Amino acid sequence: MTTDDQKRPLLEVRHISKHYDNQLTTDAPIIGDLSLVVNDQDFLCILGPSGCGKTTLLRCIASFENYQGEILVDGQVVSKPGSDRIVVFQDFNQLFPWKTVARNVQDPLKRRGIKDKQERERIADTYLEKVGLLDYRDYYPHQLSGGMKQRVAIAKALALHPRIVLMDEPFASLDAMTRKSIQAELLQIKEKEEMTVIFITHNIQEAIMLGNRIMVMGRGGNVLEDMENPLPKPATPACEGFSALWDHFTQLLDQSQ
Amino acid sequence: MMAEKLKKILPQIVFVGIVIIAWQVLYRLQIWPELLFPSVGSIGRSFVDGFTQNNFGGAILYSLELLARGLLLGIALSLVLSSLAMVSKSIYAVYNMLVSVFDLIPGVALFPVAILWFGTGESTIIFIVVHSVIWPMSRNVIDGFSSIPKIYIEAGENIGLSGLNLVRSVYLPAAFPHIISGLKVGWARAWRGLMSAEMVFGATGAGAGIGFYIQYRRSFMDSAGLYASLIAIILIGVVVEYGVFRVIENRTIRKWGMVR
Numbered sequence: 001m002t003t004d005d006q007k008r009p010l011l012e013v014r015h016i017s018k019h020y021d022n023q024l025t026t027d028a029p030i031i032g033d034l035s036l037v038v039n040d041q042d043f044l045c046i047l048g049p050s051g052c053g054k055t056t057l058l059r060c061i062a063s064f065e066n067y068q069g070e071i072l073v074d075g076q077v078v079s080k081p082g083s084d085r086i087v088v089f090q091d092f093n094q095l096f097p098w099k100t101v102a103r104n105v106q107d108p109l110k111r112r113g114i115k116d117k118q119e120r121e122r123i124a125d126t127y128l129e130k131v132g133l134l135d136y137r138d139y140y141p142h143q144l145s146g147g148m149k150q151r152v153a154i155a156k157a158l159a160l161h162p163r164i165v166l167m168d169e170p171f172a173s174l175d176a177m178t179r180k181s182i183q184a185e186l187l188q189i190k191e192k193e194e195m196t197v198i199f200i201t202h203n204i205q206e207a208i209m210l211g212n213r214i215m216v217m218g219r220g221g222n223v224l225e226d227m228e229n230p231l232p233k234p235a236t237p238a239c240e241g242f243s244a245l246w247d248h249f250t251q252l253l254d255q256s257q
Numbered sequence: 258m259m260a261e262k263l264k265k266i267l268p269q270i271v272f273v274g275i276v277i278i279a280w281q282v283l284y285r286l287q288i289w290p291e292l293l294f295p296s297v298g299s300i301g302r303s304f305v306d307g308f309t310q311n312n313f314g315g316a317i318l319y320s321l322e323l324l325a326r327g328l329l330l331g332i333a334l335s336l337v338l339s340s341l342a343m344v345s346k347s348i349y350a351v352y353n354m355l356v357s358v359f360d361l362i363p364g365v366a367l368f369p370v371a372i373l374w375f376g377t378g379e380s381t382i383i384f385i386v387v388h389s390v391i392w393p394m395s396r397n398v399i400d401g402f403s404s405i406p407k408i409y410i411e412a413g414e415n416i417g418l419s420g421l422n423l424v425r426s427v428y429l430p431a432a433f434p435h436i437i438s439g440l441k442v443g444w445a446r447a448w449r450g451l452m453s454a455e456m457v458f459g460a461t462g463a464g465a466g467i468g469f470y471i472q473y474r475r476s477f478m479d480s481a482g483l484y485a486s487l488i489a490i491i492l493i494g495v496v497v498e499y500g501v502f503r504v505i506e507n508r509t510i511r512k513w514g515m516v517r
Contacts, residue, residue: 064411081414091408097513098430107426108416142514160416 010196011038011061011164016069018056018221030056031067031221038164043190043197045211047204047249049256053221054200058166061198062087073163083112086157090169092149095141095156101128102137105156112160127155130189147178154186158193167199171206183209187234204249208242209235216249218256225252295481304485311482313470317489320466323379324451327386328444335391335439339398340424353399360392364450368457382454389450390443397442401435402428434510441502448494 013036019029031053038044048054059065063081071078073085088094095104105124114120128134131151141149150170157165171179187210190197201207207214208231216225225248231239237246281297288294295303307313342349364385375381405428413427429436455468465473467486474482510516 062411062415064414080419081411081417083415083417085415087411087415089408089412093406094408094412096409096412096427096430097515098433098509111417140513 008040009037010040010042010074011036011198012070012072012075013037013057013061014070014072016057016060016067016071018053018060018065018067028220031060034069034221034223036215036223036226038196038198041194041196042213043199043211044213044215045199045201045207046215046217047201047207047253048217049219049253050202052217052219052256054217055168057217057221058087058168058198058200061085061164062166083108083160084163086160086162086165088150088153088157088165088167088170090172092146092173093141094153095149097141099140100137101133101139101141101144101152104141104152105159108156108160123159124155127159128152130158131155131185145178147174147182150174151182151185154182154189158189158195164196164198167197169200169202172201172203179206184234186210191233204246204253205237207249208245214249216252216256218252222256224256225249292478292480295484299481300484300488303479303481304488307470307482307485307489311470313486313489316465316467316470317493320451320455320468321493323382323466324386324447327383327451328390328447330383331387331390331443331447332394332440334387335394335398335443336429336436338391339395339402340421340428342399343402343424343428344420349399352395356392356395356399359388360396362388364389364446365453365457368454377458381458382451385450385454386447389446393446394439394443397435397439398432401432401439404435405431433513434515437502437506437510440505441498444497444502445494452490 013034015033015035016031017029017033018031019027034053034057036057046054046057056065060067061071062085063071063078064087078085095101099107102121102124105128106120109120109123114123125134125137128137131154133148133151133155136144136148141152144152153170171182174182183206189195190210199207199210208229212229212233214225214227214229215223218224229235229245231241231245235242237243277297283289284294284296338352342352367385367388368381371381371384375384409427409431410423413423418426451466452468452471455466456472458469467490471483471486474486506516
């Protein structure tokens, strides 16, 4: 498998551990000793109970947190936040309210060294089109619904062509209908775009549907399971093997509580 | 739309009407001497005469020009210094202390020192205006900066912004509601500071402002003129509130949905 180009390691998390700043080092850590390799083009879904450190792991990768250990992207140690690792948050308020939808997607491209304004507009429009929001390019975020805001956040992330997209339960606050349609869109985009994703969720069905690789985390950042998703896309609950997989993850999650 | 707006301000218009009528009734009752309590008519006449004969308009423009120069300087300084305070913890500690300390000193109390340094000219008035605006403005800006939701800052850092770039692209717009209320407080304080400075100094070498005009009316025992100048001061305040601040709010934080 190592000869396969798609299996090139992109992100390496080497023995990281994390205590909260006000926590005694003798207390149980948020993340004990976690190592992880994410390959190019992976769509890794991380499942875990609340408080297991999955968000903390994502925030460490984004360099929003201090930690012990090393995190490498393309073989280079990263220590500062950067647009090579774009985070899509759960919070709907991640867009800048003072910018229109279009500007929210365009302006970060400036930092990516795209100096030509028209080029930025073109790229932004392409990605807004992909998430079906081109008609809303001149709206302000407060005029959009939660689901639309999350779509813009995804467009913004993808337009930047990051090495890796870090999604922290981006759909957890959406209603079931909206969630379903955004999941389908994300899957479609993933098939067309070359992108590597770490997707945090506590929703087993979401993990099976989206991920080509699924990891289960328990307390203290223990990796309880890390496997290739055996189901072909699109994986729906009607697929053969879905419920067996579902049971497997449910059991793991129950044990980890 | 228009009718709706009218309906909203109708109580205010009715109230002002009642005050004017009550004033005239009190005047007719002759409770106080005319010198203390002039009629609505003579105040109105004095208001008009002020502009047509006594160059009140010139005095207002002169005051507003001084105010604008001081305000711009004060606002620019407070934005720059508060931004620097966000970049470095040491600057923050020192600046925070300076703001708390200097905000306690009334502009009037600084006159003697200011006169020693700058004489009784325009520079002193501008110094007083800057002093009145910079501290409350900075307090608001710093408070605004510290109450920005963490997610905006992280989203900014995530796209590669740091240092002053982060302050300019995220902190300033995200704190805009606080910055505008800082502007309002700053403008009100500066306006008062200016007025008192002008009343203390009278005319500066270059011209005479509203404060001087009021002193001048006083020395002629022109009480209708005094009331008329107070009305002018109120009107200028209303124009600034609705013509300037309201417009800025509508084009920024209201359009952005950051306030209702």
